[in-house]
Amino acid sequence: MKNYIKHNEWQIIEEGFDPHLNKISESIFSLGNGRMGQRANFEETYTGETLQGNYVAGVYYPDKTRVGWWKNGYPEYFAKILNATHWIGLTITINDEVLDLNTCKVLNFSRVLDMQQGTLTRKFIVELSNGNVLGVEAIRFCSIVDDEAGVIKYTITPQNFDGKITVESSLDGDVKNQDSNYDEKFWNEISAKQVGDCALLNLETKKTAFWVSSAIYTAIYQNEKDLGLKSSFISKEKYVAQQFTVDVKKDQSTTIYKFAVNLSSENYKKEDLETTTIATLKRVKAKGFNQMLAEQAKAWAVKWQNGDVIIEGDVAAQQAIRFNIFQLHQTYTGEDARLNIGPKGFTGEKYGGSTYWDTEAYCLPFYLATAPQQVAENLLIYRYKHLEKAIENAEKLGFKDGAALYPMVTINGEECHNEWEITFEEIHRNGAIAFAIFNYIRYTAEQKYLAEYGLEVLIGIARFWAQRINWSIEKEKYVMLGVTGPNEYENNVNNNWYTSTIATWCLKYTIEAIGLVKADDAKKLEQILTKTKFDTEKETSHWKDIIEKMFYPIDEKLGVFLQQDGYLDKEQILVKDLPTVDRPLNQKWSWDRILRSCFIKQADVLQGIYFFEEDYDLTTIQRNYDFYESRTVHESSLSPCVHAIIAAKLGDLDRAYEFYLRTSRLDLDDYNNDTEDGLHITSMAGTWLSVVEGFGGMRVKNNQLHLHPVLPEKWKSYAFKIGFRHTIITVKVTTEKVSLTNESEHELNLNVFGKEAHLSANGTLEINS
Template structure:
């Protein structure tokens, strides 16, 4: 089954096109280009014509209505960088566009195995002659700065002149939507062109633009490779460069026009030198060879990340799209991370959140651990800024990671559901601990992860205090953003306990390995013993009366908001209710304690989870796209596989069905990761335990089975689940411990394992 997403004969409405701009974006973790039409849209269409470099940002003013101490008044924002998408095509002087009279067979195909996005249509001239035009785009996984557009023109019966205008703009404006708190509200010219050069000999345009404030530069180089029928004509050079190729089109001859763009930024490249050598590299191979390499890269990816369900084709399309989006979105260089919208749009201003660690890292940890390690390295590069952030918040020690950031500066404007979400600290620690357990990668731990865990632990000890014998954490916000700045958020306290206990557990190893950071940070045995005490004394609120875990100290005492009685148009509630109103009620935007039931399942017995799940489910609106996937996983934990399926259905198709009505602003990257979690951690019941990988499969009625690959301790495993048996085999690597249901074995390449599927848990 080929991995393709297609849209055939779609309606040319603005809404659909904006949505497709997102869905058909092409990205490689370094650059991302939205799927805009090369020829543009009619004037009354709103388009977010965008191209982004991961980690390239400017600093925008963030005016606070009241500027209290420590409120950031600058924020980092992703930049819409140089626009090289525009290509206009004229046949006998008539402009060829998808909007032309008589256009038919307008199709788009995202080929996730080839790593290209194709758009094609049959165009009809005023005289009634037809040509097929197609545009194939690629952002190269093997040469990250490279973006290509290949235009192919085949005449059915047209004969005449052809003229192709290709534009190269050195800067672009960010998209603006003043009515949505999740989007930028005002247009800003962040980038300005510093130098435009057209090299006639090389037929190469090079534009360098600089940011207003962050002192970054972006260089784009554009050149073309065209069929012999075409000849270079006019070149106009201004702040932009526009080149025209002219020729003749006849029946039976295919015109092929390739536009190569290279995107280089000053954070990673030497803009004086690197541009030229990249051009040379690209020119050394024909486009087909770049296509070939792209396919090979993805071939490896799909082998490592293989994941499929038997019995639900639409779901598989969505699963493929999710995993493909993740590999498209993830920064792989330690300088960048994964933005909430990947590289597909400017929603949330390109910020990195806890989404990475809790929703997306497990996928990389289990399929592409090199990338997971780079994501940890990224956090390490901003550790110093996290220390500064902790000082701003009044903490005398430790580091507090920013809730929203690109290069480390806190960019969240409303601290109650931003900076106050201290749990990002324990989320990062959790992901490091999980990564270490899954991979055994001691080097990453000693170089990056260990220091992060120590510094975030120090923050916890400064932020919390003993109240009698209890260690408490006050005035923080948990994952649920409808209940902010509370005392003893259960999720946070439990995550901190987990992190502290693990630090205590890892400390002898750090000592034994003579970890550099122990000296650097002057870690003492006493300090570690303080962590142990605090973890042991950690207060975890519980209602004896209701026999459930309390989301925080006062949550259960508030009146329940009857969300089932509210009109549908009131959702998401954040757009229709004042925060004070929401905070005053029992209502949850998303999984909070239920997320703890997943991440820390070993800390609970199933009956307690069941009671808590039933209670909090009634209160949760799932107004966050991070919610349904977690409810799905925990439904599986409590054995309600059909409910798990319903939540999974909801969660897995958010973008391809645009069910949250904002996919036009970019994909929901965390939800892509959540879909992976829902299948692998939910239905397959995978858990990374200290000494074993664990599977507890459950299949919903609709499916006959599922299969996927994971990497555990460096070994590549393949898992096939159906309603008869679970078959686990090892493709490469050394023997590992594996537990299926409650049976444990050592799995090796020689010894695969089949175990009967259990209908009842």
């Protein structure tokens, strides 16, 4: 675990430059706006260890997979969000020496991510080998107002010399992905040109033929005045630049303003792309840096107004929750239903930038409560639009009659994950998608979504489960063979309790959903049944038989749900007895040793208890929690939040707080030694869940909002807002009371501490803790 980020409520601060931490910081200080994102690479040349990354939403490449391609039904490629044109580049040459923090002496260095404004500021003083000392202040942001634009203000101040500085402001498309399976570069040049005082580079992806057009405008200022310098235009393969030479004097500052835009053929016709790119660049540069910064700050203030979580008395906890919320908003805005949330967002290449089940299981609740309803709905529409692909994915594996298997990993709806035990065994992701539909409807009460989109998805998923199980003569039960549960430290197991539980829940809910649509719009139901060729009597009868006769592994002696058949055959060693040198297991042990151990990567049985807690009494939850928590190593970013929520429900606030810190500071403190390849964006929603559902006890039951707040010992108070069915409610919890403030014109009946309560329109309610 690292501990070099300074604690601050609204800023992420690094003081001092350690090259060994640089790739971690490049992830932590990343910027994005939902349409594009940029790792915290340096603007100037850096020859040290770095992971360069600029990403444009929706643009991907089908990189040919290196394993498993000979197996029937195996994906031929792994989809990757591409490292796109490097737009921030400024090659700075001072009296014939290139500025490079890897070769010069760094006298002072700081990096600050301002989460209120969405800006990254870097300040440093360096001494070059020629004895020149200079200071630099660089500020940049990816605009969330103009979401195809980024801007840089880069100020150089000589401290002991006069001379000349050459600035080469570039667009470099000769880039590659670090995780390219065959070290292939994925871009071809379409055009590179100078257009007036702008430089433009238009590239095309191989195979997928996406075009990304990037353009820059650069200006040099001294004494707050544009010097009006004319640039020299430089062009080589997949590279364009504007070059300037300027005289500088000791203690006189020279400021470089660089405006950049990245537009893709996902959003514009190819024949119009270059013209639109230049027009977009001219529009943003006409605003100027100061106006764009003011607009940025104002737009972020709106996001924080509804999404902030305020913690008093614990700066580390406060900083962490805001960092997680900030990165979620940088990754996904919900304005485009074609886009989704990659596990690394725009901060790194691992996992290909593709969509996993994380979105439905962890992210949807965050957006339901903190964003306009359309944002969450677009996450579900994304899956509806991929239904035909999900049916095709199932057909490739031998399923039929409209059975749908949603992919473990996807960009376009087609399965592209390259590990068999995950791709074809970790099928519980189907259940998470169905649960998200249920979660959306119980939260919003918008049952019309079922008729418009949801029921077709549910029928496809239910058909898959009905075909995936088989009848066991020995058990006289239906069984689920050859699966991988959420605990990926187990592969190809039989009767994973969570998978079987969520499968039968999906069958139950689909039957219920058919009834709901029939009651609401019988004509629409008939259309859906005709479209899906659904035999109501035959299929639902079979589903009910499965529901009644499904096998679930249980150990009666211990009183726990068994993770899968034979789990107790493993040597039962507890995590507390693991030598520290063995952690993390995935970096220290062989895969064979991990698979034979009892250790659990992330919540598995407890994932099911979290989803379906209303089905179990507290004694059952406690027994299962005690048993599985002691065997869980939390080597998945998705794990600690589930344990935090359950621990809080059980009244174990010390453990809940410990898990909250672990999930919230996972990347800031690099708990699992894996932050350098990108942040864990989807698990960041779990941080919010840890506060709101964990300590806040927020649930939706029987069409009603429930709250059961508890206060961690180290906190003086905490507060959060939730949007629920046309109301916006601020919940503040102190040692003495819970205060609820309704910021809407709609009254609300809710349940607090198990008792009915009424919150008037624009009213306030106080309840003793």
